Amino acid sequence: MREIIFGDSVINPEFALRTNLVNKVVEPEELLNISLEIANKVVSYPTTSFSVTKRVVVKGLINKINAITDETKRAHIKCFMSKSGVKHFQKILKQKY
Numbered sequence: 001m002r003e004i005i006f007g008d009s010v011i012n013p014e015f016a017l018r019t020n021l022v023n024k025v026v027e028p029e030e031l032l033n034i035s036l037e038i039a040n041k042v043v044s045y046p047t048t049s050f051s052v053t054k055r056v057v058v059k060g061l062i063n064k065i066n067a068i069t070d071e072t073k074r075a076h077i078k079c080f081m082s083k084s085g086v087k088h089f090q091k092i093l094k095q096k097y
Contacts, residue, residue, distance in 0.1 A: 001019075003019075004019070
């Protein structure tokens with residue numbers, strides 16, 4: 001995760017797969033069919049088991065996010081006010097914008 005946070009490169013599909021940011025990399029023309037396959041698999045799960053498991057997992061993630069929200073806000077404000085990150089983000093974003 002540190003490589004993503006402190007790195008200044010675009011995340012390519014291979015890196016995303018290797019670091020488990022994604023479960024699978026597919027060609028754009030395969031994306032809809034693969035997504036439908038996954039959706040059909042998920043919809044076949046027992047409703048109660050799936051919803052309870054999902055609720056537990058999501059709650060854990062939300063608790064982690066909430067635990068660092070104030071600190072993250074302060075960090076973003078400090079960086080924004082110092083304008084120190086402008087060149088860095090221009091370097092990264094120029095590839096897309």
